Each structure stands twice: as C-alpha cells, then as structure tokens.
Amino acid sequence: MDGRISADILAVLTARRLAPRARIVAATERIETEEKLLTAGVDAVVSPSRIGGLRMASEMIRPKVVSFLDSMLRDQENGLRVEEVTVQAGTSAVGKTLESLGIGDVQGTLLVALRSTASGRYQFKPPPTTTLESGTTLVVMTDVPGRARLEKLLKGARFSRA
Numbered sequence: 001m002d003g004r005i006s007a008d009i010l011a012v013l014t015a016r017r018l019a020p021r022a023r024i025v026a027a028t029e030r031i032e033t034e035e036k037l038l039t040a041g042v043d044a045v046v047s048p049s050r051i052g053g054l055r056m057a058s059e060m061i062r063p064k065v066v067s068f069l070d071s072m073l074r075d076q077e078n079g080l081r082v083e084e085v086t087v088q089a090g091t092s093a094v095g096k097t098l099e100s101l102g103i104g105d106v107q108g109t110l111l112v113a114l115r116s117t118a119s120g121r122y123q124f125k126p127p128p129t130t131t132l133e134s135g136t137t138l139v140v141m142t143d144v145p146g147r148a149r150l151e152k153l154l155k156g157a158r159f160s161r162a
C-alpha cells in the first residue's frame with residue numbers, strides 16, 4: 001500500500017471514529033483503491049476520470065438528455081432539481097399508499113423512484129398502491145416550493161395540492 005492510500009485510510013478511520021454517523025465521500029483515480037476505502041468506512045467513492053468517461057459516453061448516446069439535465073441544473077429561475085425526501089419514523093405517512101397521500105398531486109413535484117431501506121433497491125415509477133415505510137426515500141424532480149409541500153405532506157400537515 002502506497003503512502004497516499006495509507007494516509008487516506010487513516011483519515012477515513014479517524015473521521016469515522018470522531019463522527020460515526022457522518023457521511024464520508026472519498027475521491028480516487030485507482031479502481032483497486034475503491035474497495036479499500038469502502039472497507040475502511042467511506043460511504044461512497046468518486047472517480048473523477050470515470051465520471052468524465054461516463055459523461056462523454058452519455059454525450060454520444062443521448063445528447064438531448066444531457067443537454068436537458070445541464071439546462072435544468074443551471075436554470076436559476078425555475079430551480080428544478082432531482083431531490084431526495086425521506087419518510088421519517090413516527091409520521092402519519094408511514095403505512096399509507098402513495099395514492100392515499102396524493103403524492104402524485106403535489107404541485108411542482110414528479111415522483112421518479114423510491115428507495116427502500118430494507119432492500120436498498122430503487123423502484124422506478126412506483127405504482128400508486130405502493131405503501132410507504134419508515135426510512136423510504138422518495139426521489140423526485142421538484143423545485144424548492146414543491147419540495148416543501150412534499151415534506152409537509154409526509155409529516156402529516158395539511159397542504160394545498162394545487
């Protein structure tokens with residue numbers, strides 16, 4: 001193990017000891033380093049060169065989608081983003097279906113996927129009959145006001161769907 005990897009792993013171990021619940025993200029260029037960093041306790045590993053390669057491939061295969069996502073992220077007026085909102089334990093949303101909560105009616109919000117805490121898997125375009133569990137994460141395209149409406153809904157507050 002070279003000195004740089006040793007220092008990175010030591011930093012991860014120290015950070016994890018000081019803040020066990022902190023989210024730790026590491027960057028590396030070497031594929032063989034990823035497993036070592038994950039074993040040491042990082043939550044995610046980012047490879048800038050791999051991301052760049054994926055971006056170049058996406059530009060070749062789906063240029064309109066890449067252009068759309070770029071414009072969405074840069075648009076200062078509309079502020080449309082892909083966001084995550086988690087169903088908290090003890091809220092009235094736990095045990096209810098997407099349909100009964102009216103998730104599809106929240107203005108300015110489009111539900112893209114759910115991530116189950118139990119399986120860790122994503123369910124894309126979940127059916128309205130899907131029941132929410134504590135810890136389920138909703139992946140949505142929304143703006144700031146839409147996110148606030150969705151968070152209120154999941155906490156059990158009344159809100160206007162239109």
